[in-house]
Amino acid sequence: MASYPNVTVMDHPLIQHKITLLRDKNTNVRDFRALCTEISMLMAFEAMRDLPLEPTEVETPLATATVNRLAGKKLALVAILRAGLIMADGILNLVPSARVGHLGLYRDHETLKPVQYFRKLPSDIAERNVFVLDPMLATGGSAIAALDVLKDLNIASIKLLCILGAPEGVEAVHKAHPDIPVILGALDSHLNDKGYIVPGLGDAGDRIYGTR
Ligand code: PRP
Ligand code: URA
Numbered sequence: 001m002a003s004y005p006n007v008t009v010m011d012h013p014l015i016q017h018k019i020t021l022l023r024d025k026n027t028n029v030r031d032f033r034a035l036c037t038e039i040s041m042l043m044a045f046e047a048m049r050d051l052p053l054e055p056t057e058v059e060t061p062l063a064t065a066t067v068n069r070l071a072g073k074k075l076a077l078v079a080i081l082r083a084g085l086i087m088a089d090g091i092l093n094l095v096p097s098a099r100v101g102h103l104g105l106y107r108d109h110e111t112l113k114p115v116q117y118f119r120k121l122p123s124d125i126a127e128r129n130v131f132v133l134d135p136m137l138a139t140g141g142s143a144i145a146a147l148d149v150l151k152d153l154n155i156a157s158i159k160l161l162c163i164l165g166a167p168e169g170v171e172a173v174h175k176a177h178p179d180i181p182v183i184l185g186a187l188d189s190h191l192n193d194k195g196y197i198v199p200g201l202g203d204a205g206d207r208i209y210g211t212r
Contacts, residue, residue: 001167001170001171001187002171004170004174004178004182006174006178006179006180006181006182007170007174007181007182007184008046008181008182008183008184009165009184009185009186009187010042010043010046010183010184010185010186012042014042015039015042015043015185015186016186018035018038018039018042019035019039019163019164019185019186021035022035022036022039022163022201023199023200023201025202027207029207029208029209029210032207032208033086033208036086036087036090036135036163036204036208037086037087037089037090037093038090039090039163039185040086040087040088040089040090040091040133040161040163041090041091041093041094043161043163043183043185044090044091044094044095044131044161046183047131047159047161047183051070051072051129052070052071052072053068053069053070053071054068054069054070054071055067055068056068056069072129073127073128073129073157074097074098074099074127074128074129075095075098075099075128075129075130075131076098076099076100076101076121076122076125076128076129076130076131077091077092077098077099077100077101077130077131077133078100078101078102078103078121078125078130078131078132078133078146078150079100079101079102079103079133079134080103080105080132080133080134080142080143080146081102081103081104081105081106081118082205082208082209083134083135083136083204083205083208084103084132084133084134084135085102085208086135086208087133087134087135087161087163088100088133091131091133099122099124099125099128100122101120101121101122101125102118102119102120102121103116103118103119103121103146103149104116104117104118104119105117105142105145105146107138107139107141107142107195112138112139112141112195113141114141114142114144114145116145116149119149121153125150125153125155126153126154126155126156128155128157129157129159130150130155130157130158130159131158131159131160131161132146132147132150132158132159132160132161133161133162134146134160134161134162135162135163135164135204136162136163136164136165136197136200136204137160137162137164137165137166137169137170137173137182137184138166138168138169138191138195138196138197139166139168139169139172139191139195140168140169140170140171140172140173140176141172143160143162143169143173144172144173144176144177147160147173147176147177147180148176151177158180159180159181159182159183160173160180160181160182160183161183162182162183162184162185163184163185163186163204164184164185164186164187164188164197164200164201165182165184165186165187165188165197166187166188166189166190166191166197166198166200167187167188167189167190168190168191169191170182170184170187188200
């Protein structure tokens with residue numbers, strides 16, 4: 001796969017370790033959920049690396065100090081249903097006041113094309129930094145459809161966060177939306193003939209919610 005300046009693959013040992021546990025077919029539903037939440041929090045650190053700061057004064061017990069606090073736009077998380085919800089839960093632990101939007105998309109099992117069935121977004125989303133959340137970037141169809149919806153709303157700042165990505169999905173997203181930064185927990189080998197990420201972790205939604 002070509003390397004893209006907008007694509008960051010997390011190389012932190014803790015994230016790699018947790019993703020290894022996530023991949024294991026013997027990891028149970030409870031642990032799977034907890035791991036997704038934890039990995040999402042760690043990925044959010046990378047996604048927030050470039051948040052602007054502004055100086056402020058604080059009285060410590062010893063002195064008055066000029067220090068930094070976050071400035072600029074507030075955050076909105078857009079969870080691609082179903083599996084993206086677990087990532088929103090994780091990041092809300094770090095940024096509890098973030099607004100949360102929901103985009104219902106499922107992948108038709110025959111065509112592998114995304115079908116939109118639900119959409120509810122914060123009314124002020126255009127004024128916010130937006131993180132689009134989905135654990136799996138496979139063909140890229142769902143992510144591209146979500147980014148199409150958000151770009152139509154003139155949102156200036158959007159990042160896509162996925163726990164696992166396939167090269168096919170990364171390339172498709174880059175082709176459709178080259179301006180969108182993509183943050184991946186890990187980049188896998190390829191897609192199989194059913195559009196599943198290999199080695200991957202299986203069906204994320206089914207493993208989070210215990211469905212099949
Ligand atoms: C999964 C996953 C992504 C999509 C990725 O969702 O959570 O949304 O597939 O595949 P793509 O990159 O080829 O579009 P799924 O359609 O299984 O829905 P679910 O989360 O409701 O189970
Ligand atoms: N969606 C999933 O949940 N898993 C895959 O491997 C591909 C798409």
